[in-house]
Structures are given as structure tokens and as C-alpha cells.
Amino acid sequence: MVFNSQFRALLAIIQREMIKFWHQKGRLVAALVRPSLWLIVFAAGFQNVFGVSIIPPYETYIEYQEYVIPGLLGMVLLFNGMQSSLAMVYDREMGLMRLLLTAPQPRWFLLFSKLVSGTILSLLQAYAFLILTVVFQIDIPWSGWLYAFPAMLLGGLMLGSLGLLLSVYIKQLENFAGTMNFVIFPMFFISTALYPLWKLEESGAEVVFQLASYNPFTHAVELIRFALYGQFNAVSFGVVLVSGLLFFMLSVWGYNPQRGMAKFVKQKR
Amino acid sequence: MNNSVSLKGVHKSYGKVKALDDVSFELQHGFYALLGSNGAGKSTLFQLLTGLFVPDSGSIEITGVDLNQQLTKALANIGVVFQQSALDLGLTVQANLTFHGRLHGLSTPQIKERSATELERLGILDSANKACKTLSGGNRRKVELVRALLTEPKVLLMDEATVGLDPASRDLLLRYVYDLCNERKICALWATHLIDEAEDAKQVLVLNKGKLLAQGTAQELQKATKTDNLLDAFLQLSGQKLAEAPSLQKI
Structure with a gap:
């Protein structure tokens, strides 16, 4: 009975996100244009600048365009995770958050449902981008499409949890620009999405190298990179799993009325 | 028999501001008006009753279930219409109701059956497939009421639900909730700063600056304050003059 009730709630939240996504067709286009531009413009322009040596999981020299694919998939997951955060803030401003939080379901489950619905959208967009890579004649093994699924699922859940956590502290939609500057861009640029770690070390950017080494987004990208070539990166799996759990638990704590939702629900006496 | 709503010694502060100060009351089934001017603490009380906040001290029970101990079970007995509209305007009426249900x-069959019944009773069944953004303010409020009733709650919380509505829509909504209380023996707590909405209530709870000043029928409050109308009774209880409580209106 309880399972039925929770399953219906989960479906309701997923269905609502899907309907909203369907009505926002520009969102899918934006999600594809962003990494595609990086792939066409950035990768094409810099492939001679950023030579990539043979590093795992690659067994031969690869073109830079192929190197950046996992990073761009990570970018899709990262932006959608943050978009989910934006949607939470929007729901809060519109009063819809109250509706969600006053449903007779465990709060952690409601937040988990939001996380799952956001991650499903992330995966749809990531696979849509993978289809585009075929158009651009980038050679990703077909088996990698399958192996990448659990990696992108885990990465999507981790980045979605980060989005949930941020939504606790972003009080207004206008603050989202700050999220771009202080979360999305640093996470993306200080990672292995665009260049391998050894490049950072070799160039003497020790601080950036250290930051990138510990950046959970780096590990989400590496997990996807290895999975695309049928390999498993245990360290990255561990970092993404632990980071995701930590972000989610902090989100649940953040949405706990015991700590006073006054922090993020507009106060009215 | 369990009380529908029971508060004992509830305190809630935001920093140094006391939003609710030692509030206690018990409600059975029937229509109860929570009367207070802006800033009295009505919305805070509703946020506590819906588990969005927890009190700093004191206890809240909904149909005998402790809200802090068994939040999920307690929430299952509550239907709520918040002061701020909470409809997804991009979705249709039915989609909003289905999501909530x-x-x-x-x-799905339960949702369809109950929503059709309630929409019909409120005269907006033909709007079921319309996007909420196309509805008037009054009809949006009706949809929110239908949504609150979908779960057949034992306690209905209405937080200034008629704000912004024209007199006809306001009266319709008010009478509908009165009827519900009689027909289904539910407890409705209707927060308002409009005196006329409180006059026929089973009891009026007067809240001012976070304190519950009085609880009783309009006649009892008038008798206790030796006044001849509820507005004067309220003003006397709260120590305010009408000019100090401009939000209080008698229409």
C-alpha cells in the first residue's frame, strides 16, 4: 500500500517534469546546441593546440574531438542538474514547492523523486547529444553507448543532487547567474572535461591541477570516459557515488523543517 | 473522540521576532475562522499546521496524530489552500489535479471520479481541460479548493483563500466551505482578515501579534468585550483602532 502510494507520487513527479520539458522545446535545443558548439568550434579550433597522448582508457592516439565527448556529455548532465535546481527555485517562488512538501510522503522520497525525474531528462539529453556525435562522425564504440548508461545515470544523480543542494540556498531566480559563475563554470573548466589532468600538471598549474583532481565533476567525466570504452574507473565511481550521497543527504537536511525552512521559504507572519 | 486540530503551547520565532507566542486551541468539526490583521501570525500558524515549519516548542496534533512525530500520517488528513496560489499555470486543470492526487x-480512477464530482459541484467541470493560466482568479481558487478536497481530508486549511476575489466569488467559496463542514463533518480553519467572513463561524479565533487573544462564537466575543459587532470586538481585544488595522474590513 505504502509502496503503491510512493510509486504513484514518483510517477506524478516524473510525468510533470516530462510534460514541462515537452512544452519547453527550446530547452532540448539549448541542451544540444551548447555542447555541439563546443564540439564544432572549440574542439575544431584547438585540436592542434591540445595534443592528447595515449592515456587510459585510450589505447591509441585520438583526435581532440573524441577526447572532449565525455566532457561534453558531462556538460549536458551538469547544466541539466543546475536547471533542475532552477526549477526548484521557480517552484518555490510560484508556491508549488509547498504543495510538494505538504504531500503525505517522506520528504527524502519526494526529493529523491525530483532527483530521479531530473536525471531522466539529463539522460535523454545526453543520448540526444550522443546521436549528434554520429552526425559529426566521431568514433564512439556502439557498446560504449550501453556501458555509458550507468555511468551517466550515476553522474546525473550526483550533479542533480548538487543542484538540489544549491536550491536550498538559492533564494531567488535572479541568483542563478551567481550559480553559473561560482558553480557551473569552475566545475566545468577545472576538470578533465576539456584537457587531461597531466596537461594541467605539466603546465605548472599546480593549484588548478589539485582542484581538478578533487572535483567530483572530473570523476563523473572520467567515469563516463572509461565506460564509453568498456572500462571501469573504480576511483571515479567511488568519488561520484560518495559525492552524490553526500550532496543528497545535505539536500534532505536542507529541506528539513527542523532546521527551519525560514531559510528558504518566504517568511510571512 | 480525537480533536480535529489541537495545539498546545506552540511557540515560533524568527530570530528575535515572536511569530507565535504560546498558542493553544482545540478544534472539532465545523467552520472556524482565524481572524487577525496582517502580520498577526496566521500564515506562520498554517506553515506549522502543514509541517513546513516546526514549532520551537509545544505540540500540534491533527486528528490525534502528532505532527512532529508522524508528519506523513498527519498530512494525509489535511487539505490546504495556501494564500499564495500554487497551481502550475502551464498545465490543465485536470493535469494539476492528477499531479496532486x-x-x-x-x-487514477479515484482522481477522475473525485475531481469530476468536485469540479461539477463548483460549476467548473467544463474547464477541466483548460490550461489554468486561462482561468479567472476566482476559478483558479475553486480549482485549488477541489485539489485540497481530492484526498477527502478531515481538516481543511484555507489561508486567506479569498484574497483578490470579487465579492460574488468570495461568497460562493465561503458558502461552499460552510456546506462542506456540515455535510462531511470536516474541520475547516479559515484564516482571514475580513470580518464578515468570520461572523457565522462556529468559533472565531482572534490572533494578534502572535498571541491567541480569544476563541468563541462571534456573539460570545461581543458579549465578553461589551460590543455590538465583531469588528469592534476584535479591535477591543487587540487594542487597536481601525486606522491601525486597515486590513480589517467589514464589507
Whole structure:
């Protein structure tokens, strides 16, 4: 009975996100244009600048365009995770958050449902981008499409949890620009999405190298990179799993009325 | 028999500001008006009753279930219409109702049957497939009421639900909730700063600056304050003059 009730709630939240996504067709286009531009413009322009040596999981020299694919998939997951955060803030401003939080379901489950619905959208967009890579004649093994699924699922859940956590502290939609500057861009640029770690070390950017080494987004990208070539990166799996759990638990704590939702629900006496 | 709503010694502060100060009351079934001017603490009380906040001290029970101990079970007995509209305007009326029903664990047939019944009773069944953004303010409020009733709650919380509505829509909504209380023996707590909405209530709870000043029928409050109308009784209880409580209106 309880399972039925929770399953219906989960479906309701997923269905609502899907309907909203369907009505926002520009969102899918934006999600594809962003990494595609990086792939066409950035990768094409810099492939001679950023030579990539043979590093795992690659067994031969690869073109830079192929190197950046996992990073761009990570970018899709990262932006959608943050978009989910934006949607939470929007729901809060519109009063819809109250509706969600006053449903007779465990709060952690409601937040988990939001996380799952956001991650499903992330995966749809990531696979849509993978289809585009075929158009651009980038050679990703077909088996990698399958192996990448659990990696992108885990990465999507981790980045979605980060989005949930941020939504606790972003009080207004206008603050989202700050999220771009202080979360999305640093996470993306200080990672292995665009260049391998050894490049950072070799160039003497020790601080950036250290930051990138510990950046959970780096590990989400590496997990996807290895999975695309049928390999498993245990360290990255561990970092993404632990980071995701930590972000989610902090989100649940953040949405706990015991700590006073006054922090993020507009106060009215 | 369990009280529908029971508060004992509830305190809630935001920093140094006391939003609710030692509030206690018990409600059975029937229509109860929570009367207070802006800033009295009505919305805070509703946020506590819906588990969005927890009190700093004191206890809240909904149909005998402790809200802090068994939040999920307590929430299952509550229907709520918030002061701020909470409809997804991009979705249709039915989609909004379906979303809410499923959030509460209802099956699709249950949602369809209950929403059709309530929409028809409120005269907006023909709007079921319209996007909420196309509805008037009054009809949006009706949809929110239908949504609150979908789960067949024992306690209905209405937080200044008629704000912004024209007199006809306001009266319709008010009378509808009165009828519900009689027909289904539910407890409705109707927060308002409009005196006329409180006059026929089973009891009026007067809240001012976070304190519950009085609880009783309009006649009892008038008798206790030796006044001849509820507005004067309220003003006397709260120590305010009408000019100090401009939000209080008698229409």
C-alpha cells in the first residue's frame, strides 16, 4: 500500500517534469546546441593546440574531438542538474514547492523523486547529444553507448543532487547567474572535461591541477570516459557515488523543517 | 473522540521576532475562522499546521496524530489552500489535479471520479481541460479548493483563500466551505482578515501579534468585550483602532 502510494507520487513527479520539458522545446535545443558548439568550434579550433597522448582508457592516439565527448556529455548532465535546481527555485517562488512538501510522503522520497525525474531528462539529453556525435562522425564504440548508461545515470544523480543542494540556498531566480559563475563554470573548466589532468600538471598549474583532481565533476567525466570504452574507473565511481550521497543527504537536511525552512521559504507572519 | 486540530503551547520565532507566542486551541468539526490583521501570525500558524515549519516548542496534533512525530500520517488528513496560489499555470486543470492526487497516492480512477464530482459541484467541470493560466482568479481558487478536497481530508486549511476575489466569488467559496463542514463533518480553519467572513463561524479565533487573544462564537466575543459587532470586538481585544488595522474590513 505504502509502496503503491510512493510509486504513484514518483510517477506524478516524473510525468510533470516530462510534460514541462515537452512544452519547453527550446530547452532540448539549448541542451544540444551548447555542447555541439563546443564540439564544432572549440574542439575544431584547438585540436592542434591540445595534443592528447595515449592515456587510459585510450589505447591509441585520438583526435581532440573524441577526447572532449565525455566532457561534453558531462556538460549536458551538469547544466541539466543546475536547471533542475532552477526549477526548484521557480517552484518555490510560484508556491508549488509547498504543495510538494505538504504531500503525505517522506520528504527524502519526494526529493529523491525530483532527483530521479531530473536525471531522466539529463539522460535523454545526453543520448540526444550522443546521436549528434554520429552526425559529426566521431568514433564512439556502439557498446560504449550501453556501458555509458550507468555511468551517466550515476553522474546525473550526483550533479542533480548538487543542484538540489544549491536550491536550498538559492533564494531567488535572479541568483542563478551567481550559480553559473561560482558553480557551473569552475566545475566545468577545472576538470578533465576539456584537457587531461597531466596537461594541467605539466603546465605548472599546480593549484588548478589539485582542484581538478578533487572535483567530483572530473570523476563523473572520467567515469563516463572509461565506460564509453568498456572500462571501469573504480576511483571515479567511488568519488561520484560518495559525492552524490553526500550532496543528497545535505539536500534532505536542507529541506528539513527542523532546521527551519525560514531559510528558504518566504517568511510571512 | 480525537480533536480535529489541537495545539498546545506552540511557540515560533524568527530570530528575535515572536511569530507565535504560546498558542493553544482545540478544534472539532465545523467552520472556524482565524481572524487577525496582517502580520498577526496566521500564515506562520498554517506553515506549522502543514509541517513546513516546526514549532520551537509545544505540540500540534491533527486528528490525534502528532505532527512532529508522524508528519506523513498527519498530512494525509489535511487539505490546504495556501494564500499564495500554487497551481502550475502551464498545465490543465485536470493535469494539476492528477499531479496532486498522485502525490497523495490516489489511483487514477479515484482522481477522475473525485475531481469530476468536485469540479461539477463548483460549476467548473467544463474547464477541466483548460490550461489554468486561462482561468479567472476566482476559478483558479475553486480549482485549488477541489485539489485540497481530492484526498477527502478531515481538516481543511484555507489561508486567506479569498484574497483578490470579487465579492460574488468570495461568497460562493465561503458558502461552499460552510456546506462542506456540515455535510462531511470536516474541520475547516479559515484564516482571514475580513470580518464578515468570520461572523457565522462556529468559533472565531482572534490572533494578534502572535498571541491567541480569544476563541468563541462571534456573539460570545461581543458579549465578553461589551460590543455590538465583531469588528469592534476584535479591535477591543487587540487594542487597536481601525486606522491601525486597515486590513480589517467589514464589507
